[in-house]
Amino acid sequence: MKTRIAMMWGGKTVEHEVSVISGIQALMAxxxxxxxxxxxxxxxxxxxxxxxxxxQIESYRDIPAMLKESVRxxxxxxxxxxxxxxxxxxxxxxxxxxxxxxxxxxxxxTNVEDGxxxxxxxxxxxxxxxxxxxxxxxxxxxxxxxxxxxxxxxPVLDAxxxxxxxxxxxxVLLDDIEKVFGYPVIVKPVNLGSSVGIxxxxxxxxxxxxxxxxxxxxxxxxxxxxxxxxxxxxCAVLGDENEAIASECEEPLGSGQILSxxxxxxxxxxxxxxxxxxxxxxxxxxxxxxxxxxxxKGSAGSGMANLSRKIPADISDERREEIRxxxxxxxxxxxxxxxxxxxxxxxxxxxxxxxxxINPIPGSxxxxxxxxxxxxxxxxxxxxxxxxxxxxxxxxxxxxKFDTNILATAKL
Numbered sequence: 001m002k003t004r005i006a007m008m009w010g011g012k013t014v015e016h017e018v019s020v021i022s023g024i025q026a027l028m029a030x031x032x033x034x035x036x037x038x039x040x041x042x043x044x045x046x047x048x049x050x051x052x053x054x055x056q057i058e059s060y061r062d063i064p065a066m067l068k069e070s071v072r073x074x075x076x077x078x079x080x081x082x083x084x085x086x087x088x089x090x091x092x093x094x095x096x097x098x099x100x101x102x103x104x105x106x107x108x109x110t111n112v113e114d115g116x117x118x119x120x121x122x123x124x125x126x127x128x129x130x131x132x133x134x135x136x137x138x139x140x141x142x143x144x145x146x147x148x149x150x151x152x153x154x155p156v157l158d159a160x161x162x163x164x165x166x167x168x169x170x171x172v173l174l175d176d177i178e179k180v181f182g183y184p185v186i187v188k189p190v191n192l193g194s195s196v197g198i199x200x201x202x203x204x205x206x207x208x209x210x211x212x213x214x215x216x217x218x219x220x221x222x223x224x225x226x227x228x229x230x231x232x233x234x235c236a237v238l239g240d241e242n243e244a245i246a247s248e249c250e251e252p253l254g255s256g257q258i259l260s261x262x263x264x265x266x267x268x269x270x271x272x273x274x275x276x277x278x279x280x281x282x283x284x285x286x287x288x289x290x291x292x293x294x295x296x297k298g299s300a301g302s303g304m305a306n307l308s309r310k311i312p313a314d315i316s317d318e319r320r321e322e323i324r325x326x327x328x329x330x331x332x333x334x335x336x337x338x339x340x341x342x343x344x345x346x347x348x349x350x351x352x353x354x355x356x357x358i359n360p361i362p363g364s365x366x367x368x369x370x371x372x373x374x375x376x377x378x379x380x381x382x383x384x385x386x387x388x389x390x391x392x393x394x395x396x397x398x399x400x401k402f403d404t405n406i407l408a409t410a411k412l
Contacts, residue, residue, distance in 0.1 A: 002036040004100040010042035013109030023106040029377040103128040114140035129388040135335040139360040152333040159224040184226040189218030229348040236366035237331040246324035247369035253308035338384045
């Protein structure tokens with residue numbers, strides 16, 4: 001009997017469209033002999049929809065039309081049996097409940113990847129693939145991640161976080177950044193990915209601009225020294241907090257500068273003058289990389305797989321192994337599960353290596369880093385599901401109830 005997997009993407013996040021691409025890409029690569037997949041779309045209000053159109057990338061060219069042909073649902077735990085039930089409920093003529101065994105969130109950004117969706121699944125009792133609530137929340141907060149990894153002995157750049165209260169006194173904030181870091185500095189929303197809201201400043205005027213931009217997307221921003229002569233190296237990790245392995249390393253093309261959201265995802269690398277998608281629509285890249293994701297050319301956007309990169313990275317064997325070991329160490333210290341991508345920075349002026357950030361559910365699930373290591377995308381997804389099963393068994397063996405009669409005598 002096939003395992004029924006609810007594959008979830010989208011959500012209330014600025015990385016919504018990227019998640020759709022990653023999710024459908026994974027859907028195409030799933031082993032259909034082992035799994036029956038139920039595509040689940042989370043709208044930008046985090047409403048859940050299922051239907052025949054949800055798993056087709058072409059449907060996202062007109063999302064309102066797709067939703068009219070789909071059914072809004074909620075998750076229900078019916079005595080250990082997990083179901084999608086139509087919402088609002090219809091007594092007559094409604095959809096019959098759709099059962100499933102496990103959820104597979106392929107989501108990016110705040111309100112979904114940061115533990116929010118994982119917490120919902122945990123509360124309902126649904127087994128799910130990927131990082132748990134705690135590791136998701138920690139990994140998506142760049143500053144807390146640094147604190148945890150610094151304690152674990154992973155090299156990180158010093159950073160400082162500024163709140164909305166700090167932003168209310170902008171001149172004081174700017175003075176403090178100049179005093180603590182000098183120039184150049186990099187400013188980031190503390191809990192976003194895909195390069196959204198990130199900017200480098202080399203003087204006060206640029207600092208004003210990048211600070212304003214960062215606060216458009218977050219209530220807390222992080223500032224750290226910007227490495228001028230930078231080489232970026234990325235490495236993915238597969239496993240859990242007990243056992244994990246590292247993938248091949250990559251060097252993104254143009255890693256000496258920050259790659260924008262457009263560089264990564266839009267119009268094949270961010271062509272100048274291109275118009276953005278209309279409201280309710282998504283612009284997606286299409287490349288031959290979609291074929292290696294289990295589909296056919298032109299059948300899905302290739303997401304992060306479309307970014308030009310050197311694989312393997314142009315580094316020595318010794319540095320490669322150092323990065324791979326640090327990637328596994330970081331992954332375990334953060335308690336991650338499934339596949340995560342860890343990004344590192346090399347200061348080419350002094351050859352110093354630093355952890356940059358972790359993507360607990362990376363774009364395209366970093367399948368392009370596993371195929372060179374001999375792990376096809378279909379096998380990668382299968383391993384992630386098995387890791388989720390192992391975690392579920394381990395958690396089922398833990399006692400979460402404590403019998404007591406304290407309420408029998410309680411008085412207020």
